[in-house]
Amino acid sequence: MSTFELEVLQPERVFFKDKVExxxxxxxxxxxGVMAGHEPIVTPIGIGKLRIKKDGKWREAAxxxxxxxxxxxxxxxxxxxxxxxxxxxxxxxxxAKERAEKKLQQKxxxxxxxxxxxxxxxxxxxxxxxxxxxxxx
Numbered sequence: 001m002s003t004f005e006l007e008v009l010q011p012e013r014v015f016f017k018d019k020v021e022x023x024x025x026x027x028x029x030x031x032x033g034v035m036a037g038h039e040p041i042v043t044p045i046g047i048g049k050l051r052i053k054k055d056g057k058w059r060e061a062a063x064x065x066x067x068x069x070x071x072x073x074x075x076x077x078x079x080x081x082x083x084x085x086x087x088x089x090x091x092x093x094x095x096a097k098e099r100a101e102k103k104l105q106q107k108x109x110x111x112x113x114x115x116x117x118x119x120x121x122x123x124x125x126x127x128x129x130x131x132x133x134x135x136x137x
Contacts, residue, residue: 002036004073006052008061008082015061015082016052023075024051025068032068034075042069047121049129050082062088062129064122081122085133088126097123 001021008016024033026048050063066079100120108116 001056004034004036004038004075006075006077008050008077008079010079010082015079018054020052020054021056022053025049025063025077027068034068034070036073038070038075040071042067044068045077045079047118047125049125050077060085060129060132062122062126064125065118083126083129085129088130090127090130093123093126093130097127 003019003021006016006018006020006023007014022033022035024031026032026046027043028046032043032045045063045066045068047065048063050061052059052061062083062085063077063079064081066077066082069076069078096119100116100123103116104113104120
């Protein structure tokens with residue numbers, strides 16, 4: 001199977017950089033799969049899973065949204081946060097979920113509501129990744 005270079009970049013680190021066979025990530029209008037030779041695109045991505053196929057095996061990470069750029073045989077994902085399930089601190093994710101839920105019960109201006117709603121989605125996504133890893137999904 002053909003490969004392409006994938007770089008997943010955070011402000012403070014290079015999360016992943018290697019040749020891969022395929023990725024699947026949630027775009028704004030649904031999941032998008034990218035293989036070698038994909039048409040060039042730039043699109044926002046949502047909170048969810050980043051699935052990476054390398055050497056015939058899939059690996060998943062929790063991603064907090066970002067930008068996906070596909071050019072020829074190189075894909076770059078820019079994101080503020082991405083973690084392998086084993087890197088996720090369950091207690092921190094639970095605390096973030098509880099904080100966001102508590103804030104969302106208050107009357108908030110629209111921009112704050114959106115910020116806490118996104119924080120809740122990120123926390124739920126992180127907790128789901130931990131559970132799936134534990135259950136072997």
